[in-house]
Amino acid sequence: SLMVAKAKDDLEQELVDKEAEKERYLAEKAPQIQSSGMSFAELQELCRELHVKIDVVDEERYDIEAKVLHNTREIKDLNIKVLDLRGKFKRPPLRRVRVSADAILRSLLGSKHKVSMDLRANLKSVKKEDTEKEKTVEVSDWRKNVEAMSGMEGRKKMFDAAQ
Numbered sequence: 001s002l003m004v005a006k007a008k009d010d011l012e013q014e015l016v017d018k019e020a021e022k023e024r025y026l027a028e029k030a031p032q033i034q035s036s037g038m039s040f041a042e043l044q045e046l047c048r049e050l051h052v053k054i055d056v057v058d059e060e061r062y063d064i065e066a067k068v069l070h071n072t073r074e075i076k077d078l079n080i081k082v083l084d085l086r087g088k089f090k091r092p093p094l095r096r097v098r099v100s101a102d103a104i105l106r107s108l109l110g111s112k113h114k115v116s117m118d119l120r121a122n123l124k125s126v127k128k129e130d131t132e133k134e135k136t137v138e139v140s141d142w143r144k145n146v147e148a149m150s151g152m153e154g155r156k157k158m159f160d161a162a163q
Contacts, residue, residue, distance in 0.1 A: 033046065
């Protein structure tokens, strides 16, 4: 909270300094005009001088704006070039590293804990005979089945079988 208060004070001081700089600049560049007591011709001359100064300032503003646009375009182009250059370099292929479960546990838990984890011991054993019995399925001629089910008799057999 002390840092926040300090930052707030610095920000307020910066705003006051900017306002004072603005006032000083305006007093220097645009002094107060005393138009009271001037004749019509003097006022016209003053207006002409002010118009000339306005034209000069507008030209400067236009030049600065053109420079800014040129610089922003140049920055964009350079950013695009940087991105293109990044893509051109070939990245090395990553290699696969085989690490055992014990090594992973040692790196996670540290060298103090010696935990051996045999993952294969917990696997379920499957008998080969059971899988061979399941594979043998009655294979019959499919043409007989289609002929038996065709027509109304087949539909009747299906209906009778369902009941």
